[in-house]
Amino acid sequence: MAGKGSVSRMAGRYVAPRLPALAPDLNAGFVREALHRAIHGIGPLAPAAVAAERRLHDARGHRRRALNAIIDDHVRYAGAQGMLTSVGGAFTAVVTVPTNITGLALIQARMVAAIAHLRGYDLDDPRVHDAVLACLLGEEKVDALVRASKIPAPPMALATAPVHDPETQRVLAAEVTSELVAKVAGKRAAVAVTRKVPIVGGVVGMGVDGLATWRIGRYAGSELRPRARR
DSSP: OOOHHHHHHHHHHHHHHHHHHHSTTOSHHHHHHHHHHHHHOBTTBOOHHHHHHHHHHHTTTOHHHHHHHHHHHHHHHHHHHHHHTTTTOGGGHHHHHHHHHHHHHHHHHHHHHHHHHHTTOOTTOHHHHHHHHHHHHOHHHHHHHHHTTSSSSOHHHHHTOSSOOHHHHHHHHHHHHHHHHHHHHHHHHHHHHTTTSHHHHHHHHHHHHHHHHHHHHHHHHHHSOOOOOO
């Protein structure tokens, strides 16, 4: 009988390469649709601007506290969906992988869009959409894309560019999709180790998704500096 380590390695090898096949509809259009729903709201999730204004009201106009509350809210949302989509172990990926990626895209995009609104950016502006997508990649990935001349600038500069470049948004949407798939692949490999104790896999999923969301929120908060509302 194969040992626990060999079974875990087999699970990791099984899940990671199959992620694109398990979620065939995840493309650049999927990311743009997730951003649209994040901004305008879906189901129980209010539009990003509404969420931002609620937190600003709760914080009595203190924008830094409101920003921290927005991040905390979405870290909890991400952690909850991360746990639910990881609790069954690696071999339930056929069902949970698309759900996990879709959930992360929606939650993280809503968080960044809410931060952008709080900082005075117009969520109807396609340049701001580019900035939100860039924030979802994180500082290290954005810096690498700028150095490689794949995108012209970091989020703040994208949001305030003289004109909107549709090609930049296409590249960003594709990169965000790849990044989400890669993150879920990495998490699935970690969850595979805990497959005999499903609840532990759920805790791992909760921690990984929550931490990733926290990092993106902090990056967005530092990159999207306040602007005067027009």
